Amino acid sequence: MATLHTVNKSPFMTQTLLSCLNHAKDGDAILMIEDGVYGGMAGTGLSDAVAARTGAVKICVLSEDLEARGLAAERLMEGVSAVGYDGFVDLVAENDRTQNWL
Amino acid sequence: MATLHTVNKSPFMTQTLLSCLNHAKDGDAILMIEDGVYGGMAGTGLSDAVAARTGAVKICVLSEDLEARGLAAERLMEGVSAVGYDGFVDLVAENDRTQNWL
Amino acid sequence: MSDTKKFLYVNRKAPYGTIYALEALEVVLIGAAFEQDVELAFLDDGVFQLTKGQKTDGIGMKNFSPTFRALGDYEVTKLYVEKESLDERGLTADDLQEIMWEDEDDDWEEKPSIRIVSRAEMADVMANQDVVLSF
Amino acid sequence: MSDTKKFLYVNRKAPYGTIYALEALEVVLIGAAFEQDVELAFLDDGVFQLTKGQKTDGIGMKNFSPTFRALGDYEVTKLYVEKESLDERGLTADDLQEIMWEDEDDDWEEKPSIRIVSRAEMADVMANQDVVLSF
């Protein structure tokens, strides 16, 4: 009984990603989309907070949004993977519910 | 040559107030309006950051917005004062420019 | 899957600055007619929706906070409020409205609808749903 | 007051997630015709607007980042970018587009429009304006 969480806001401007990380349970998945994809970058002021959960929670970013913003997949931190819209659909189907952190 | 800064977002959800505090100069004024008024409350996780600037910067909250949200003026931290829309107008006129932190 | 689903309405935004809190409440009221299991979660700035003493004359908007007190009549009786969110904002349970419901299975005794929960308990509430609607 | 005013366009939001960055650029382009002193400030998530290599085919939106390179033709040649904002986001000047302008007073030499400034310098830029437009 796992949950897919989506986060669509920049973690540098809002508390949304942190709140999501604080409520996601082990075995859940988090997908960063839209301006949320910045949360997956390595070497930022927030990387440590995300890295602390990459073991217990599956953390992904939407590759189309990453590419639009000029960020190569190599910029992602270890333990964070890029998926396309088809992967987004699979994540929704695989998890029992979706919680969108707006 | 002073600036009036306005902040209309909750400091618990966004970085806007912090960014404004980081750029306001001594002698400037900051007016918190709309959801921004929560930034003037005493005893919150952010009160210290605001209190650190109350000497050098004039910090006000819009009383109509404070009242709407059920917060009595007594909840404001020391050094932060409530003004009405007429006070808002005066602040705009008294300062040389207005910068709205959206 | 049973005929009844568990619906959670997640409220994370302050009232009045944006319309989400008001329009969320409109969904809750309509949804009550569908006889599903309904719970409300208030965390982050959502806890500000429940403060008492809201007076909106000065901003020309409708004060919708009394509607929360009517939720009991719609059999919406579980309003989870996160303690950590209150703490960070310098709020306590005393700053929130009293919202009661009458328990027909317990001689119509009045009981509080607001339940202050820890962040870990809130995560449990969230993980125990069929449908999560976020506002 | 002189006939010419100093206009600052403040960009604090990332591109594509919302339209503010694009519609700010539309104001800058129109404003250039008015022969005012124009400067642009990029801080907080606004610095993301200037990253190179943006490819928007996958999201079906127009890539407007090349427009920044045309600003020099409109005599918009001062793009202040805050170093602290870059640092916090793990970005360096190398991650940003090269944006040049030709200085007609200096034998049309190509000069960079982007000026990386400290937070304190950004505060000085902001305090030196007649009109501040925020996006």
Next chain:
Amino acid sequence: MKFGVVVSEGPYTHQAVDSAYRFVTAAIEKGHEVPRVFFYHDGVNVSTRLSVPPQDERNIQQNWSALAKEHNIDLVVCIAAAQRRGILDENEANRQGKDANNIAEGFRISGLGQLIEMGIQTDRLVTFGD
């Protein structure tokens, strides 16, 4: 599987409705069903047929109308949210004494009950908003 989708923000201003469009397209391509998309909050503004985006940009309303027609998706616009924001169909315009309506083909105005019903009748619900 059956997916229900909620769109909570307006066109062009937020990416939410673009993300929703691509998600729905991808879901259908993978063999899932998307019987209904519900437009709430500023999402109702997606349904105006009076929008005239620049020629080099996507036409969000037309893309949704076309997708709905091709895959038989029920595009429901919340009536309460629509009234506040000035989205009307012919019936509503008449009923409210307004001299014009602006809803596009493929969208229909209905109540919030359609959102709850979608939550009950689908296997997953995904919201795109701000």
Next chain:
Amino acid sequence: MKFGVVVSEGPYTHQAVDSAYRFVTAAIEKGHEVPRVFFYHDGVNVSTRLSVPPQDERNIQQNWSALAKEHNIDLVVCIAAAQRRGILDENEANRQGKDANNIAEGFRISGLGQLIEMGIQTDRLVTFGD
């Protein structure tokens, strides 16, 4: 003093346009002039005459139209932002081949130059947005 005002968010969804209304009213009461209000981004949606808010709520469009009439305020709606979002006057509707228009009395559609001009001609500029 002369104040210019920019409204950047839509009606009902964000408080910005309500704050702007109260600010303009207070400024005029104190003897200042507000020659123009410029509606940009989703702010253009304030100008639709098709809005039907609940009877116990404020009517934002009507309040602005009345205020503008009383104090001779030029309410300018940005044409580029309006076209994307489906706000049209009669001329624009004809020019774009649309069968309806929706702009309310007291608002006029014009270019972004009006925003710059307002910045040049007023003593202070205040933006209400998100």
